[in-house]
Amino acid sequence: MDARTSYREGAVRGATPVQLVICLYEQAIADLRRALVALDQGDIEGRTRGINHALKVITQLQGTLDMERGGAVARNLARFYAMVRGALVEAQVRQSAATVEQQIFLLMQVHEAWCEVERTNTTHPASQPRPLTRAEYEPSSTSERAISEQIGSERIPSEWNA
16 A cells, blocks of 8 residues: 555544535545546546546535535535536536536635635634534535535526426
């Protein structure tokens, strides 16, 4: 095992749930950046590998959503992930760098919202990983506000709304 893999595994073992989500976003973005390079170089295998791994990561993110407790944020994230997955499949078929770049941009915006959630959580002295309460899923919670600002209904394209 190389040093980078060892470091990453250690970081994941000690991560909070929010930090794990952030790591998954970073992985998906890195995968798509590699896919862009491969696309530019005409490397079909590299492009496919990058997009396919990003799809697996996004599927993992979607699979961790708690639709019952997550409320509107979970529903918005589910639509967001479905939209990104669909766009990546289209990018793969059409070999579209522009579509891949757009998905990177969108993932980076939501990644920043999760980073803000993490910054907010770490500014509270008693912030330890713990189960979230029902009140933390209410619209007044800092976490939901930060994420909703990035993916709130007003920014969701009409085709996402079911």
